Amino acid sequence: MNVNNSFTIKHALAFNAFFVLNYIAWFTGLQSIAPVIFTGLLIYFCYFAVESFKLKHTLPFLVILYLGLLSLGTVATSWDARSIWLFHAKRIFIDNSIFAQLDDYAIWSHNDYPVIAPLLSASFAKLIGFWNEIFPKASNVFFILPPLLIFYGHINNNRLFTLMVIGIFYIIAKLLLNGYMDGILALYALSTLIIAKYYFYDKQNVGLLFILQSIVLVNIKIEGFFIFAVIIASIFLTKPHITYANLKRYIICLVPIIFWALWKFIVHAHGVVNYIYGGLATNNLISLLDHVKSRFQPDSLLMIFEHTLLFKYYLLLALPLLFYRKIVNVQLDQIIKASLLFFALYWLFLFTVYVLTPHDLYWHLKGSATRTTLPLQLISLWIPILILKNYLSHKG
Amino acid sequence: MVIITSKLNVMLKKNLVVNFSLVLLFILSSLKFYQSYDYVFLQSFQLDGGNEIAMYPEVIEIHHMIKNFQLKDYKLDGDLLNGLPMQRIVEFTYPIQLNSSSPFLFLSKTIENNDTVLLPSGCKLVEEGLRVSLYECK
Numbered sequence: 001m002n003v004n005n006s007f008t009i010k011h012a013l014a015f016n017a018f019f020v021l022n023y024i025a026w027f028t029g030l031q032s033i034a035p036v037i038f039t040g041l042l043i044y045f046c047y048f049a050v051e052s053f054k055l056k057h058t059l060p061f062l063v064i065l066y067l068g069l070l071s072l073g074t075v076a077t078s079w080d081a082r083s084i085w086l087f088h089a090k091r092i093f094i095d096n097s098i099f100a101q102l103d104d105y106a107i108w109s110h111n112d113y114p115v116i117a118p119l120l121s122a123s124f125a126k127l128i129g130f131w132n133e134i135f136p137k138a139s140n141v142f143f144i145l146p147p148l149l150i151f152y153g154h155i156n157n158n159r160l161f162t163l164m165v166i167g168i169f170y171i172i173a174k175l176l177l178n179g180y181m182d183g184i185l186a187l188y189a190l191s192t193l194i195i196a197k198y199y200f201y202d203k204q205n206v207g208l209l210f211i212l213q214s215i216v217l218v219n220i221k222i223e224g225f226f227i228f229a230v231i232i233a234s235i236f237l238t239k240p241h242i243t244y245a246n247l248k249r250y251i252i253c254l255v256p257i258i259f260w261a262l263w264k265f266i267v268h269a270h271g272v273v274n275y276i277y278g279g280l281a282t283n284n285l286i287s288l289l290d291h292v293k294s295r296f297q298p299d300s301l302l303m304i305f306e307h308t309l310l311f312k313y314y315l316l317l318a319l320p321l322l323f324y325r326k327i328v329n330v331q332l333d334q335i336i337k338a339s340l341l342f343f344a345l346y347w348l349f350l351f352t353v354y355v356l357t358p359h360d361l362y363w364h365l366k367g368s369a370t371r372t373t374l375p376l377q378l379i380s381l382w383i384p385i386l387i388l389k390n391y392l393s394h395k396g
Numbered sequence: 397m398v399i400i401t402s403k404l405n406v407m408l409k410k411n412l413v414v415n416f417s418l419v420l421l422f423i424l425s426s427l428k429f430y431q432s433y434d435y436v437f438l439q440s441f442q443l444d445g446g447n448e449i450a451m452y453p454e455v456i457e458i459h460h461m462i463k464n465f466q467l468k469d470y471k472l473d474g475d476l477l478n479g480l481p482m483q484r485i486v487e488f489t490y491p492i493q494l495n496s497s498s499p500f501l502f503l504s505k506t507i508e509n510n511d512t513v514l515l516p517s518g519c520k521l522v523e524e525g526l527r528v529s530l531y532e533c534k
Binding site: 066069070072073074075076077082083086087090091094095105106108128130132133134135138159162163165166167169170173174176177178 | 414415418421422425426428429431432433434435436437439440441442443444445446447449450451483484486487490491493
């Protein structure tokens with residue numbers, strides 16, 4: 001990584017390791033050590049704070065501290081936060097089991113959703129000893145740290161990193177703090193893409209970070225798995241040379257997939273059904289084709305385009321064109337190409353989801369498109385910052 | 397020497413403008429957080445911290461009655477059984493669960509939603525709150 005030391009890799013790796021360790025502890029029935037893991041996380045955070053000041057890399061720490069304090073001053077009131085993520089965390093904490101919600105009580109709560117973030121809230125509650133409406137969701141702020149560290153390491157410029165943070169605050173805004181997972185998922189999507197670049201293109205020794213980062217990504221939300229697939233496709237398609245050494249690197253991708261598949265298998269074994277797949281499963285092939293045909297009508301297509309392509313932050317992508325004369329010599333490196341390809345492929349994925357949704361199209365788009373397109377909006381911020389970074393280093 | 401000093405001055409001014417702009421942008425971008433800030437930091441580690449802000453008053457009332465009468469389960473009808481109120485009650489009162497065959501019934505008794513007309517025969521009033529009433533039905 002082109003940060004001047006191993007600071008970002010080390011700490012991003014350690015924080016991701018705590019999240020995965022916490023997940024494994026709950027999954028294997030060792031939930032009694034969950035408070036110990038959370039205490040370890042807090043102690044490590046203090047160590048990270050000290051090292052941030054010592055090595056003068058304070059920005060990521062200060063941003064997280066700021067978000068943490070804000071999160072502790074805010075109550076969870078939004079629907080997804082209360083009815084899905086925090087309710088799962090509360091059930092896991094009270095029932096002392098990662099599988100608490102798989103009895104499918106409160107069916108509206110999307111009981112099949114992955115639980116890596118609720119598990120950290122549950123561990124926090126176990127450490128404190130009770131549940132309330134404020135502190136459990138503050139543990140989500142820790143999930144923002146590894147992506148921030150990866151951005152910090154890649155940008156390697158305090159001003160550009162601050163600009164990136166400002167952009168994140170504008171784009172993701174309160175979704176960073178209100179207990180939703182979409183903001184964290186978008187941050188993980190982009191940061192995993194960056195780590196994948198270092199792992200697959202530059203052959204750097206970041207395999208463990210890539211695996212841990214990907215395990216968290218696929219376990220944040222259902223979309224996480226598809227985002228992971230899109231990242232791998234973007235990386236592969238921008239450098240499709242398969243050698244034996246390369247193949248070994250691609251095989252590592254199986255590890256996060258195993259984690260994802262294991263959760264899917266357990267959900268399936270409990271008979272809990274996802275509401276989108278559930279809706280599709282009731283259709284036979286002919287009615288499914290009819291359904292898809294109806295979605296290819298101009299009205300429906302226009303509605304999908306309007307809700308997934310008309311975001312003001314996409315305009316940021318056009319920003320470099322204004323300075324075309326100045327950046328004409330700046331190289332479009334592989335990460336920019338991969339980011340652009342990710343943008344196209346992930347949009348195609350979203351388009352497919354909205355074409356297939358068994359729900360009322362307008363209702364589904366209105367309720368979710370602003371959040372599901374967050375990775376795209378974030379990439380629209382990321383690409384101009386990368387071009388600016390390349391321009392500055394080109395200028396010398 | 398004069399040229400170097402003036403160049404240095406220009407550079408310092410440029411740096412100052414850039415840094416000031418970044419700080420200003422940072423403050424402006426943070427405003428979005430304060431729109432939904434609840435000023436509950438001091439309650440964040442209290443047992444009932446945030447309840448009043450997070451919950452409808454009727455949900456808190458139901459929660460208190462469940463605790464006072466040590467109910468094992470409960471059922472709802474009328475307005476309380478509608479989407480959002482029902483979801484909030486189920487989430488907040490967990491681990492006590494909603495059970496349609498429970499003898500304990502909560503009904504809304506506000507002016508806007510007075511559901512006491514839905515009361516089945518054979519139910520006796522256990523407690524009357526400000527917004528909800530608890531009945532025990534055979």
